[in-house]
Amino acid sequence: MPALMWFRRDLRLADNPALVDAAGAGDVLPLFVLDPALWGPAGPSRRAYLGASLRSLDASLREQGGRLSVVRGDPGRRVLLAAQAVGATRVHVAADYGPYGRERDAAVEEALAEAGIELVRTGSSYAVAPGRVTKGDGSPYQVFTPFSKAWADHGWRPPVEAPPGVGWLALDEGTTEIPDPEPSAGLELPEAGEDAARRRWADFLDHVDAYADERDKPGLDGTSRMSVHLKYGEVHPRTLLADLARRRSEGARTYRTELAWREFYADVLGHRPETAREYLRPEHARMPYDEPGDQLEDWKHGRTGFPIVDAGMRQLRSIGWVHNRVRMIVASFLVKDLHVEWQHGARHFMTWLVDGDLPSNQHGWQWTAGCGTDAAPYFRVFNPTSQGTKFDPAGDYVRRWVPELADVADPHDPSADDRDRVGYPLPIVDHAEERREALARWETIRR
Structure with missing residues (x-):
């Protein structure tokens, strides 16, 4: 039975549980929706980088005989039309815990359900999804240090392999070209894509032991620069944590703490979505x-x-x-x-x-x-x-x-x-x- 894989902040093929689930059902339509609600406010840096990352994902799919279908417009309508075009009864996504993402997915889920199509959420952009780490009484943590300890104690699943031998589908009509906007004059952006993320991470791992001593010195190249790759899901934090687990240096422990900060802030915003614009206090x-x-x-x-x-x-x-x-x-x-x-x-x-x-x-x-x-x-x-x-x-x-x-x-x-x-x-x-x-x-x- 055909399935639709709706890529969002998981622009990779490896360690992508939602893609694994989609491939387990049969042939897969890889889809990306250019959502005006996100594209417009993104700014020149993220628009240019997103276009480059989508082109990289498309290139990876083409190496396997597929391609990325890109459509523009309201996700509720465009995802439904794409699923119907290939006869998909399930749409697979990684769960989104952001304020807009939750509302968007609820609307898409309702539109799909009316047509007899299921929205399946598998995994997320985080090692531990927001809301999973709580105090004994079920309330969220307000302070980082106890959160980080509970987060580490909670643990996370190991990375999963990319699904082999996938039969890829593509839309015949209604698609748009992958955007290729010019960055602002003088703006130099890092290389985008899953392969670039892997190379950058491998280079950083060679120096991670010095991270604790060098991370606060802006004149040095002492940080990982992985934040952009995590932002677009070109690599999953699970992958980084698995590599860090094999190291015992203070630098590796410090870097794991930085990943915990990312997950803590996602957890805080998940519980308090109004704080995207308003004061936490x-x-x-x-x-x-x-x-x-x-x-x-x-x-x-x-x-x-x-x-x-x-x-x-x-x-x-x-x-x-x-x-x-x-x-x-x-x-x-x-x-x-x-x-x-x-x-x-x-x-x-x-x-x-x-x-x-x-x-x-x-x-x-x-x-x-x-x-x-x-x-x-x-x-x-x-x-x-x-x-x-x-x-x-x-x-x-x-x-x-x-x-x-x-x-x-x-x-x-x-x-x-x-x-x-x-x-x-x-x-x-x-x-x-x-x-x-x-x-x-x-x-x-x-x-």
Whole structure:
């Protein structure tokens, strides 16, 4: 009996339980729906990368005698039409736990059911699906550390092999070309696809033992850069965890913790879907904030006069990615030095990040803004100058992304003369003064 495999955030053939289930029923139609509700807001980085990832998946299918059928429009209508076109009685997906994904899938499931077609959910984008790790009383965890312990104790299934000898189906009409949008001028994106993910992971595994020591240094290539591959499901976290389980280094343990953070934020958003846009701690919505203006634009374009902040914001616009330590620094600067609400920064990141993942982005921002899951939040205000000096001591990161500072004596705290000579702006705020102001505003909601 024919089946339909609806690819979403699982653009791979290996370790794809939903695809294995689909192939067990008979011939398979591989389908991707270009959903206007997701395509429009995606931003230039993710649109360009998604097109490349779809082309890679299509190439893998063609090597096996198939091809990826791509359609554009409302998923409820397009998935139903595709299933009917090939006579499929089951549509297979990996479960989506995001706010939009859940609503979309419920609508698609209803439309399919009316036509006698079943929507089958198998697996998810996570080693442990959101909602599976709970306290003894069944309530969700609010704090990362106990969640991560319960998550590790829960465990996860081992990776599964790609299904062999699949009979692939394709749509004869109603399809569209795989999009190939031009990235914004100067934007350089990583190589997309399942094979690229495997190569990147293999390269990182050769250096994972140093991860604990190097991950906070943005001037080094000390991180895995796997976030984009996880975002599009070109690799499953189960695969990474299986490889990490064979290593006993502190670096491997630290990296596993980073995967747990990704799953924690997905769990938090799964239980509190409104926090994609609203405060996890609602009292912070009452705190005084400034209206976004010219300073927000300075922040977006990397011209704040604080080198590590400007380096991070320029890196974002250049490669669609920012080092995690720098993400925290620039987020703290926007919320606590410029007093702009976190949603403005999160929205800008989601526009430009190639690895823009809603749970990780929104709750990473809320963590740094002090209104999220951190147990001791708001009084942590990153000093951008000392953070730069501590984590980029040689100044390599700043010199790369703020090239006008390449030959100054101190790229993290250039003198007024150096700034004037190379055309780099003075700081747009006094950090010490704005830190005091941020804490004073926090006091207004503690009373």
